[in-house]
Amino acid sequence: MTKTMTCIVCPMGCQISVAEGEARGYSCPRGKSWAEQEVSKPMRTLTTTVLLIGGEYPLLPVRTQLPVPKSKLMDCLRHANSLRVEAPVEVGQVICPDLAETGVSLIAARTAGGQ
Amino acid sequence: MKADLVVIGGGPAGMGAALEAHRLGVKDILIIERDFSLGGILQQCIHNGFGLHLFGEELTGGEYAQRFIDELAASGIRVLTDTMVMEVDSGWVRAVNTQGVLEIEAGAIILAMGCRERTRGAINIPGTRPAGIYTAGAAQRLINMEGFLPGRRAVILGSGDIGLIMARRLTLEGAKVEAVAELMPWSNGLARNIAQCLEDFNIPLLLSHTVVDIHGTKHLEGVTLAQVDESFRPLPDSRRYIPCDLLLLSVGLLPENELSQKLGIEMDPVTNGPLVDQNLHTSINGIFACGNVVHVHDLVDFVTLESRRAGAGAAAWLRKSYRGQTMAVTPGENISYVVPQRLTLPVQEDVTFLFRVKRPLNKPVFTISTQGEQLLMLRRPVALPAEMVEIKLSPGKIPAGGDITIDCRGEER
Ligand code: SF4
Numbered sequence: 001m002t003k004t005m006t007c008i009v010c011p012m013g014c015q016i017s018v019a020e021g022e023a024r025g026y027s028c029p030r031g032k033s034w035a036e037q038e039v040s041k042p043m044r045t046l047t048t049t050v051l052l053i054g055g056e057y058p059l060l061p062v063r064t065q066l067p068v069p070k071s072k073l074m075d076c077l078r079h080a081n082s083l084r085v086e087a088p089v090e091v092g093q094v095i096c097p098d099l100a101e102t103g104v105s106l107i108a109a110r111t112a113g114g115q
Numbered sequence: 116m117k118a119d120l121v122v123i124g125g126g127p128a129g130m131g132a133a134l135e136a137h138r139l140g141v142k143d144i145l146i147i148e149r150d151f152s153l154g155g156i157l158q159q160c161i162h163n164g165f166g167l168h169l170f171g172e173e174l175t176g177g178e179y180a181q182r183f184i185d186e187l188a189a190s191g192i193r194v195l196t197d198t199m200v201m202e203v204d205s206g207w208v209r210a211v212n213t214q215g216v217l218e219i220e221a222g223a224i225i226l227a228m229g230c231r232e233r234t235r236g237a238i239n240i241p242g243t244r245p246a247g248i249y250t251a252g253a254a255q256r257l258i259n260m261e262g263f264l265p266g267r268r269a270v271i272l273g274s275g276d277i278g279l280i281m282a283r284r285l286t287l288e289g290a291k292v293e294a295v296a297e298l299m300p301w302s303n304g305l306a307r308n309i310a311q312c313l314e315d316f317n318i319p320l321l322l323s324h325t326v327v328d329i330h331g332t333k334h335l336e337g338v339t340l341a342q343v344d345e346s347f348r349p350l351p352d353s354r355r356y357i358p359c360d361l362l363l364l365s366v367g368l369l370p371e372n373e374l375s376q377k378l379g380i381e382m383d384p385v386t387n388g389p390l391v392d393q394n395l396h397t398s399i400n401g402i403f404a405c406g407n408v409v410h411v412h413d414l415v416d417f418v419t420l421e422s423r424r425a426g427a428g429a430a431a432w433l434r435k436s437y438r439g440q441t442m443a444v445t446p447g448e449n450i451s452y453v454v455p456q457r458l459t460l461p462v463q464e465d466v467t468f469l470f471r472v473k474r475p476l477n478k479p480v481f482t483i484s485t486q487g488e489q490l491l492m493l494r495r496p497v498a499l500p501a502e503m504v505e506i507k508l509s510p511g512k513i514p515a516g517g518d519i520t521i522d523c524r525g526e527e528r
Contacts, residue, residue, distance in 0.1 A: 006310035010167050011414060011502070013306025027496075044311070047162045047175055048287060049259055056152075058262045061161035061177045070315070077287055091181045109161060110177030111184075 003039050007031040043067035046076050047109065050095060054114055055087030061109040062095055068102045075100040087114040118145040118193070120429055121208050121221040123200050123374070126155020128406025129227035130183040131419040135426030136225075137190050141433055144192045145219065147210055149199045153187070154180035155229055157415065159256045162280050164307075168416035179415060203374050205399050223401045223429040226375060226389070227422065230368040230407035232277075240272075242329025245336070251277040251365035255284070264288050266361025270338050271295045272326050274302040274309070275501075276413065278365025283312035285361075292316070293357050296324040296340055298347060301475055303367075303501045305413065326362070327354065335360055368411045375404070385452040386410040392441060392459040393466045394428025395421065400438065403429050410454050410469070413503055417469065421454075424467070442514075447522035449473045451500070458519070462510045468521060469505055472498040476525030483508060485517045498523060 002019040009030050016025040016035040023035040037043060045067045049059040068076055079100040089095075089108045096106040120141050122129045125148030133144050152158065157165070160176025167173060170182075187194065198212040203226070208219040232250040249257075249265055255277065257263045267290045271278045274297040282292045295313060300323050302309055313320050321340065327349045328339035342353035370388040380389045381398035388409040389397040395405045405425035406418045441457045453470040472479065479498035483491040483506065490512045498504065506521075513519075 006306045006314075008307040008311045011164070011305050011307060013310070015306075044315070045163050045173070049161060049262070051262075057260060059260060061175060061259065063161075063163060063175055063178075073287075091178060109175040110158075110181055 005035060005038055007034055009034045042070040044070045044073055046073055046080070046099075048077060048080050050080055050083045050085055050106075052089070052112060053084055053086045055089070055112045056115055057112055060085055060089055060095075060112055062106050063109050064099060064102075065105045065107050068099065068104050072100055072102055076102060076106075080106060087112050116145075116217055116219040117143075117221075118219060119143040119222040119433055120145070120225065121219055121223075122146045122225045122227055123203065123208070124148065124155065124227035124229055124406075124408070125150070125153040125194060125196070126227065126229050126406065127157055127180065127183065127415050127418050128229065128408070128422045128425075129155075129225070130180075130187060131422030132225045132227055132403075132405055132426040132429070133192050134183065134186055134190065135423040136430045137192055137426075139427055139430040141430050142191075145221075146187075146192060146194045147198050147200055147208070148194065148196045151197050153184050153194065153196070156252070159252070159259045160280075161259045162284070165415050168414065169419055176415075200374060203378050203402070205401055221401075222433050223403065225395075225425055225429055226397070226402065226404040226408050227406050227425075228371040228374065228408045230370045230411050232364070233367045233369055235364060240326050240329060242338075243332060245329070245331035245334050247331070247335030247360050248329070248362045248364070251275070251281045251363045254361075254363050255281055258284060258288060264290065266290060266335075266359070268293065268359045269361040269363060270326070270340070270357055270359045271363045271365060273297065273365035273367070274304050274320060275365040275367060276304045276308050278363060279304040279308040279312040281363055281365070282318050283316060286316045286318070290361070292318045293359055294319045294321050294324075294340070296321045296326060298323070298325045298343060301499070301501075305501065325349065329362070330356075335362055338362055368407065370408045370411065372408060375408070378402070380404075383410075383452060383456055385446075386454065390456045391454065392457050393424070393455045393462065394431065394459065395425035395455070396428055396432070396438070396459065401432055401436065403432075410452065412469075413501065417503060417505065420467070421469070442516060443518045444468070445518060445520050446470065447520040449476065449523045450521050453521050458513065460515070462513045465507045465509050466513065467505060467507050469503055470521055471500055471503055472523050473500065475499050475528040476523065477528050479523050479525035481506060482522050482524075483519060484522070485514045485519050488514075490514070490519070497528075498525060
């Protein structure tokens with residue numbers, strides 16, 4: 001069985017097909033390993049916001065430090081939605097060390113001062 | 116007030132230009148920003164995908180901006196936020212903030228005001244005028260910065276990247292996105308965004324479709340979609356009503372050029388931005404422009420690279436205010452525009468040409484030529500109007516006079 005997909009690793013967006021575990025159509029090694037991962041266990045980086053208490057903005061943008069399994073995106077989102085963070089926050093600061101039992105941490109994606 | 120260099124706009128373009136000029140020895144720099152913080156549109160771009168070219172990492176918009184904000188804080192470059200520039204002329208800027216009116220003398224000026232979204236008025240959608248219709252970027256700011264979800268059942272018109280990104284964002288926030296409708300037979304967004312923002316969430320992309328009617332009196336109740344033929348006429352039999360309380364418009368961006376126009380800068384009618392040379396120098400002495408104010412970019416990395424060239428151009432101008440003879444760069448076959456639109460001689464460094472094709476082509480061959488003589492040829496696997504093409508030409512290849520034309524030929528897709 002052949003699976004075709006658009007590589008999301010960079011803006012080139014190569015069309016890659018994988019048949020019997022062998023990938024074709026990639027333009028670089030990152031695309032090759034991404035496609036092999038995509039057919040066995042697709043992974044995505046989650047970006048969203050969490051509530052920021054006492055900050056200059058009401059929301060703090062956050063992201064998973066590493067990609068998480070695509071099938072767990074919604075669990076991760078629900079977990080992130082339950083979090084509250086107090087300002088000030090530095091970019092890169094760990095907001096939650098293990099998001100929805102993925103073993104991946106959620107980190108701040110900007111610096112936000114207090115009011 | 117006085118500054119060697121005044122940069123108008125504190126988004127990625129303004130920050131990149133100011134930092135490069137600073138690195139090249141310009142010490143007295145002032146950035147003027149109308150928002151209360153630096154970062155421009157990147158602040159509301161909480162998704163990742165920024166910085167691959169420049170930093171070799173996938174950053175979110177905020178993380179990308181933060182690197183420049185931190186560098187600025189360490190540089191001693193002055194920043195005035197909450198300040199709006201009202202007027203610009205050669206060597207002079209007038210701005211206003213809560214303190215009053217500021218008159219600033221400037222050795223050089225860089226315009227970096229970015230762009231804004233086209234609105235419903237710009238594309239003439241018929242129907243009533245209820246609440247619930249937003250540009251995609253306005254909705255992005257509401258959701259990502261202010262924490263307000265403007266609707267629960269959405270239709271998105273236009274498949275530009277912001278529209279695609281917002282389709283995913285709305286879905287993650289619990290709204291249902293019924294469809295993304297695109298007038299053209301191809302999408303204007305990056306292929307990766309169609310994959311990770313629509314296909315991942317089973318959101319249909321309806322190509323050659325548009326909104327032909329809007330329903331609801333006080334608040335939006337639904338839209339009518341229809342397929343269009345090759346001349347973009349809606350096909351009556353394809354009309355279909357979709358109930359929704361939110362319509363997002365992602366129908367293009369326009370460079371923000373009120374200031375440039377008031378100033379009488381020479382403009383490019385295709386980009387809607389100022390005409391510039393390879394140093395991003397406009398038609399007015401000492402006034403430079405970079406980023407989305409010149410032409411709308413699809414990647415912020417390219418904005419930063421272009422801004423650095425503008426910063427370097429301004430730094431050189433401050434050392435020696437001299438302008439040489441110019442030659443024109445013109446878009447040829449299947450090319451909609453080229454930036455820079457002219458070269459100032461002598462050319463001493465590699466020239467970066469940025470341009471877009473008019474329609475999608477397979478196996479395109481790009482040529483740069485002068486009076487029929489080919490200077491450079493380049494092959495690529497595909498060319499799409501949504502993806503800006505970058506070609507560099509070394510100074511040795513640039514002729515001493517005449518004009519330069521860029522063409523693209525390939526197989527129709
Ligand atoms: S295969 Fe490589 S070049 Fe192609 S989209 Fe993926 S990462 Fe980019």
